[in-house]
Amino acid sequence: MNDAGLHSTNAKKILIVEDELPFTQIYRDAMHMYGYNVIEAEDGEEGLRMVKVYKPDLVLLDLILPKLNGFDVLQQIKASDELKDIPVIVYSILDDKPNIERAMKLGAVDFTFKGQTPAVEVANKIRAILDPKEK
Amino acid sequence: MTVPFSSAELKQRIRWYIKVRWCYLVAIAVPALIALIIQHGIDHQVLLDIKIASGALLLNGVMVIASHLRIRREKFFEVLAMGQIVFDIVLMTGVFFFNGGLESPIAMLYCIPILMAGALLGPQAVYTTGVSATTIFVILTTLDFANVLKPDNIVAPQLHDNPNNLFPSMITTAAVMLTITVIADFVGHLVRQRSLLALELESVNIEKAKIEAIIKTMGNGLVATDPAGVITLVNDNFEYLTGWQRHEAVGHQLDDILPMLDENGKRVPPADRPSLHISDLESTNGRVRSVTHYSYVRKDGTTFPFTSHIAPIVFKRQIIGLTNVFDDVTASQKLDQLKTNFVALASHQLKTPIGEIKGYVDNLLYGVGGKLTKKQTEYLGLVRDISEHCTKLVTDLLDITILERGNSTLDLKPVRLSPIIQQLAHIYHDRLAKKGLSLHIVKPAHELTVVADSDKLLEALGNVLANAIAYSKHGDVTIQTEATKDFALISIKDKGKGMDKATVSALFDKDELLSAAPTAEGGTGLGLYLAKHLVGLQNGKISVISTSVKGTTICIKVPLMKG
Numbered sequence: 001m002n003d004a005g006l007h008s009t010n011a012k013k014i015l016i017v018e019d020e021l022p023f024t025q026i027y028r029d030a031m032h033m034y035g036y037n038v039i040e041a042e043d044g045e046e047g048l049r050m051v052k053v054y055k056p057d058l059v060l061l062d063l064i065l066p067k068l069n070g071f072d073v074l075q076q077i078k079a080s081d082e083l084k085d086i087p088v089i090v091y092s093i094l095d096d097k098p099n100i101e102r103a104m105k106l107g108a109v110d111f112t113f114k115g116q117t118p119a120v121e122v123a124n125k126i127r128a129i130l131d132p133k134e135k
Numbered sequence: 136m137t138v139p140f141s142s143a144e145l146k147q148r149i150r151w152y153i154k155v156r157w158c159y160l161v162a163i164a165v166p167a168l169i170a171l172i173i174q175h176g177i178d179h180q181v182l183l184d185i186k187i188a189s190g191a192l193l194l195n196g197v198m199v200i201a202s203h204l205r206i207r208r209e210k211f212f213e214v215l216a217m218g219q220i221v222f223d224i225v226l227m228t229g230v231f232f233f234n235g236g237l238e239s240p241i242a243m244l245y246c247i248p249i250l251m252a253g254a255l256l257g258p259q260a261v262y263t264t265g266v267s268a269t270t271i272f273v274i275l276t277t278l279d280f281a282n283v284l285k286p287d288n289i290v291a292p293q294l295h296d297n298p299n300n301l302f303p304s305m306i307t308t309a310a311v312m313l314t315i316t317v318i319a320d321f322v323g324h325l326v327r328q329r330s331l332l333a334l335e336l337e338s339v340n341i342e343k344a345k346i347e348a349i350i351k352t353m354g355n356g357l358v359a360t361d362p363a364g365v366i367t368l369v370n371d372n373f374e375y376l377t378g379w380q381r382h383e384a385v386g387h388q389l390d391d392i393l394p395m396l397d398e399n400g401k402r403v404p405p406a407d408r409p410s411l412h413i414s415d416l417e418s419t420n421g422r423v424r425s426v427t428h429y430s431y432v433r434k435d436g437t438t439f440p441f442t443s444h445i446a447p448i449v450f451k452r453q454i455i456g457l458t459n460v461f462d463d464v465t466a467s468q469k470l471d472q473l474k475t476n477f478v479a480l481a482s483h484q485l486k487t488p489i490g491e492i493k494g495y496v497d498n499l500l501y502g503v504g505g506k507l508t509k510k511q512t513e514y515l516g517l518v519r520d521i522s523e524h525c526t527k528l529v530t531d532l533l534d535i536t537i538l539e540r541g542n543s544t545l546d547l548k549p550v551r552l553s554p555i556i557q558q559l560a561h562i563y564h565d566r567l568a569k570k571g572l573s574l575h576i577v578k579p580a581h582e583l584t585v586v587a588d589s590d591k592l593l594e595a596l597g598n599v600l601a602n603a604i605a606y607s608k609h610g611d612v613t614i615q616t617e618a619t620k621d622f623a624l625i626s627i628k629d630k631g632k633g634m635d636k637a638t639v640s641a642l643f644d645k646d647e648l649l650s651a652a653p654t655a656e657g658g659t660g661l662g663l664y665l666a667k668h669l670v671g672l673q674n675g676k677i678s679v680i681s682t683s684v685k686g687t688t689i690c691i692k693v694p695l696m697k698g
Contacts, residue, residue, distance in 0.1 A: 020487060026494035029503045093486050097590060115490020115526060118497035 011037045012130055015056035017047030017073065019065055023114060027060060030119035034127060044068025048076055051083055058126055062114065063092040063099060071106060078107040087129050089122070145209055149216045150202045152255045156219060157195045159248040160226075164188040191226065198222075216256060220264055223249045227268035228275065231308065250315055254323020261323060265316025269309045276305050355460045362454060364389050364405065376463055378434035389459075396430040396438060403429065431461070439463045475536050482533040486526060493522040531661040534594075538668045545588050545672055549696045552583045552616055552623060559596050559614070566604055567612065577615040583623045585693040587673045592693065595669035598662035599627045599677075599689045606631035606687065622675075622692040630686040639679045663689075 014036045018024045021042075028038045039054055041047035044065040051059060051073075059077070063070035070090060077083045090108040092099060093115055100111045109129060112122055168188055171181050202215055227249055246268075253261040280301055350357055350368075356376040359368040366384050374380055377393055384392050388405075395403040424445045430438040443461035447454040496519045498504060500512065507515070560574055567574050585592075603612045610630035617624050663677075670677045675693040 020491065022491040023494060026491070026498055029498055030501070033501075033503050093483060093490060115486060115493055118501060119494055120497065120501035120503065 011035055012057040013037045013039060013054060014126065015039050015041065015047065015050055015054065015059045017041045017044065017050075017059065017065065017070070018062045019043060020062075023062075026119045027122065030123045031126070033120070034123045036123070036126070042066075044070065044073045048073050051077055051086065052080075055083070056086065057130055059086060059088045060122070060126075061088050061090050061108075063090055063103065071102065074103065074106045074108060089125065089129075091117075091122075146202075146212050148255050149212045149219075152216065152252050152260075153195070153198050153202045153219050155252040155255070156223065156249065157192075157199045159252070160192055160195055163248075164192060191222075195219075195222065216260070220253065220256075220260055223253065223264050224267045224271065227264070227312075228271045231268070231272045231312075246312060246315055247319070250319035251322065254319045254326065257323070257327065258320050261316055261320040265312060265319070269312045269316075272312070273305060273309055276301070353460070355462045357458065357460050358384070358389065358393070359448065359456055359458045360389050361456045366392060367456060376433075376439070376461075377431065383434075394432040396432060398428050400430075400438075427464075439465050440468055478533060478536040482529045485529045489522050489525045489529070493519055493526070496522065528661070531665055534665055535661060535668070538665070538672070545591070547586055547588055547673065549584050550587045550589045550592065552585060552625070553578060555589060555593055555596070556614055556616065556625075558593060559600060562597060563600055563604065566601070570604060570607065571609070572604060572607055573611040575611050575613040577613060579616050579618055581618075583616060583618055584696045585623045586696050587675070587693050591669045591673060595666040595677075595691065596625065596627070598666040598669075599691065602662050603627050603629035603631070603687070603689070608632075610686075618695060621695055623695050624690055624692055626688050626690045628686065628688040633686050634679070634681040639681055666691075 014031050016024055016027050016031075016038060018027070018040070019042050024040050024042075028040065031038045039050060039056060041050050045067040047059070047061065047065070048068060050056075061070050061073060065073070070092070074088055074090065077086060077088060084107070087109040088107070089110045089112060090103040091112040091114045093113070103111055110125055112125070165188075168181075168185055171184060175181050177185075198215060198219060202212065204211075206212075227246055231246075250261055250265055253264045280298060350370045353370065353372065356373040357368070357370040358366055358373050360366055366387055366389055369379075369381055369384050373384070377384075379392055390405040390408060395408050397403050425442065426445060427442045428440075430440045432438050440463070441461045442464050443459050445457055445459045448456040448458060496515050499507065500515050500519065556576055556578075560576065563574070600612070600614070607629045608631065612630075613626075613628040615624075615626045615628065617626075667677050670691055670693070673693060675691060677692070678690050679687065680690065681687040
């Protein structure tokens with residue numbers, strides 16, 4: 001677990017579940033620019049555990065993950081009464097339609113393509129979800 | 136007169152004919168002369184006969200030698216044959232004339248072999264010889280008895296002794312000669328037919344031997360059935376692929392020996408088996424039909440996926456059976472799967488680092504790393520463009536691999552065209568603006584609805600539009616939609632530099648595209664190839680009109696919704 005960047009206790013917490021560390025860094029830096037706190041997990045199991053422990057304000061979830069894939073993580077979050085209201089943005093390197101549809105059906109709020117949509121735009125989306133008034 | 140043989144056998148037959156004629160001449164003339172000498176000694180008349188006979192033997196002997204010369208021209212042999220026929224006519228006429236027709240058995244002995252030998256060359260040769268000799272004999276005999284010919288009594292003296300016998304003798308001789316001619320032709324006909332049959336049989340046997348060798352050595356399994364589906368023939372590879380021995384298979388129903396499973400592993404009932412569907416094949420006009428995506432069950436119960444080619448055996452416009460040539464495609468399917476997996480893996484492995492580069496650069500461009508100078512922004516913008524291009528290339532390659540395997544899912548539905556075109560304009564707005572191009576959309580009078588997969592149609596149109604943008608330096612790009620009876624035509628027209636014919640034909644060929652140098656204009660080069668596949672999947676067609684002056688127009692045809 002890495003709790004880098006927990007600067008402000010008031011700031012909203014974003015959990016990034018991502019096994020490719022460069023991507024983690026890219027998203028983390030963009031989130032920091034928007035003033036979010038970032039916590040990070042490197043695999044599906046760790047991600048799920050951290051959702052339960054930290055109850056982040058939003059989860060940025062990669063679909064292809066070691067140990068437990070993104071669909072399973074999403075399904076388990078949505079199956080838990082305690083966690084199901086946490087918005088989850090799913091993203092993947094593979095931009096195929098069935099995956100998007102499946103993730104949206106499972107309850108993801110949005111879908112984004114890793115490596116195509118700039119991280120700052122993802123942060124914008126997150127702001128639109130978490131702080132709709134600021135938009 | 137022409138010799139009635141133009142086949143490759145002509146020379147051989149003419150050689151036989153001339154040689155047979157010479158042998159008969161020797162066989163008959165030599166004993167006759169010896170008999171004459173024994174009977175009369177060598178007097179003036181016998182000496183003349185010896186001279187004539189020697190001359191004839193010599194002349195015919197020369198023809199025998201000539202017929203064996205290695206001369207390629209068929210005309211030479213035709214002339215030789217005609218020479219021999221003329222020679223025969225003279226000989227027959229002379230023998231009859233000087234020996235008193237029917238009165239002389241020697242004349243008959245000459246007549247039969249001459250006509251028989253003539254039969255080798257066919258009816259024309261026989262009748263020409265027989266009828267000409269008869270006619271000349273009748274004319275000469277008549278002239279002789281009318282005392283026109285001098286000296287007197289050159290025809291058989293026994294007839295001159297009793298001129299009343301002349302007319303019946305002449306008629307009988309002519310009738311016998313003509314009868315022999317007809318019989319000779321008939322016998323010759325039988326002989327020729329028999330030799331023709333023998334030749335045909337030989338060539339059939341040669342073909343049979345060839346086909347047997349092909350069937351034996353072919354790498355595929357082969358099974359032939361009668362119209363009722365009973366196995367009539369299998370080859371060695373059939374035994375190898377299915378586990379059934381020939382004697383176990385032949386005579387049994389194909390469906391019992393080689394059950395067929397569909398893609399879900401369910402047994403295909405005999406009535407639905409493509410390889411047993413005769414009425415279906417009749418409608419295909421005897422063409423080969425290919426069957427894929429099915430499996431056969433071996434004798435031991437294991438299965439294998441196959442591809443097979445089925446053709447009807449047609450005889451006298453009737454289907455008398457079917458041949459089915461099949462192959463076990465387990466290995467190639469596995470290889471195909473490996474290839475797809477490899478490309479998918481490689482694409483994924485490539486996409487990740489490229490995406491990471493772009494991610495960092497995007498962050499920098501969005502100011503995550505602090506303020507940038509103008510030059511830094513420019514450079515980073517270029518790095519981002521290059522990484523986007525790389526991503527597109529990898530995506531195209533992955534799409535092509537999926538399309539070529541034919542297992543992309545297609546969702547054909549009625550699709551309205553104008554929203555698709557709008558979406559296209561929206562997606563490519565920035566790219567057009569960046570190059571200073573404007574987009575003109577020419578709409579049809581009425582909204583068109585086509586049957587297509589909207590995502591795949593959008594991707595195909597996008598690839599064509601991207602190509603038009605990449606190759607345009609100025610002016611505008613036009614998207615025009617119009618309708619024909621059954622199709623919607625979407626033309627994307629640019630004012631770029633156009634293409635020559637070779638470039639146009641290479642556009643849709645992946646191998647050519649991949650071997651070509653990278654394009655300076657920034658396309659991946661695979662876009663149009665992909666577009667062609669995508670449009671083809673949707674029962675459409677893509678065509679290119681290009682001139683170096685007016686630019687390029689690419690036209691996509693998609694079926695209109697009926698009704």
